[in-house]
Amino acid sequence: xxxxxxxxxxxxxxxxxxxxxxxxxxxxxxxxxxxxxxxxxxxxxxxxxxxxxxxxxxxxxxxxxxxxxxxxxxxxxxxxxxxxxxxxxxxxxxxxxxxxxxxx
Numbered sequence: 001x002x003x004x005x006x007x008x009x010x011x012x013x014x015x016x017x018x019x020x021x022x023x024x025x026x027x028x029x030x031x032x033x034x035x036x037x038x039x040x041x042x043x044x045x046x047x048x049x050x051x052x053x054x055x056x057x058x059x060x061x062x063x064x065x066x067x068x069x070x071x072x073x074x075x076x077x078x079x080x081x082x083x084x085x086x087x088x089x090x091x092x093x094x095x096x097x098x099x100x101x102x103x104x
Contacts, residue, residue: 001104003038003095004055004063007047014086015042015049021086022051026079030055033070038103049088056103060094 010018019042031037038054057063070076097104 001097002057002059002063003097003103004057005093005095006053006055007050007091008052008087009047009050009089010086011088012049015051018051018083018086021079021083026076026083029073029076029079030070033073033076034066054095063094 034055036056038056041052043050
């Protein structure tokens with residue numbers, strides 16, 4: 001199993017709008033295609049004006065297949081048109097669980 005950490009830093013003052021759009025539109029599309037949403041979080045201390053999502057996959061191949069399917073989805077592409085103007089920067093990390101991780 002791997003966990004993908006996706007962080008989006010949003011233009012100052014736009015985080016509530018981005019969170020609302022994910023809550024009402026984006027997350028349903030993602031969960032249908034990507035599968036296992038571990039959690040979605042906003043940042044209280046540190047890189048504020050950020051939203052962090054954690055997605056679990058069986059491995060890199062599953063992630064690659066599901067991400068390609070998401071990018072091809074018309075509903076997702078329409079959603080991206082709404083959120084991209086709000087996002088300042090994005091970064092991703094792939095997290096590999098330790099032997100003692102509960103998500104292993």
